[in-house]
Amino acid sequence: MSPMRMLVPVNYSAHIEDEIAALHERIALRAYEKFLGRGQTDGCDLEDWFTAEADLIIRPRVELHAENCDVIVQIPVPNVDPAALNVRITPNAMLVTYLPPAGGPEVFGLVHFQEEIDLEGVEAEYLQETLKVVAPIAENGDYRRWAESVA
Secondary structure, eight states: OOOEEEEEEEEEOOHHHHHHHHHHHHHHHHHHHHHHHSSSSSSSSHHHHHHHHHEEOOOOOEEEEEEEEEEEEEEOOOOGGGGOEEEEOOOOEEEEEEOOOOOSOEEEEEEEEOOOOOOGEEEEEEEEEEEEEEEEEEESSSSHHHHHOOO
């Protein structure tokens, strides 16, 4: 039996900064709670931040390459409901999030594109526990320069 392929909806956005700022606020609050829990002892700022980040998010590995004037992004996200993956894309970046229904850390993957992409041609699918997004480079983008920079 072959693995099931599932299309994943892509939400087009003018920007994704609000989601990034909200995550930053949640991490800062959790780090502050850790600081308070240690009796407000100075000197562990980074440890508090990294521990808070690990408590709240999972940053998946992102593979990125260019192929036939397209940007191909592959992100392994095992053990998720593909229908609940949130893919937000702008001409210059993509944000992939997934909030587990039973709680726990949120998947938070951020990709910055070196060239502007054409939002209308973006497709996403989930196959073999990997999200694959194909995004065509916009006509004003320089495919050759971009492909050489990621090679």
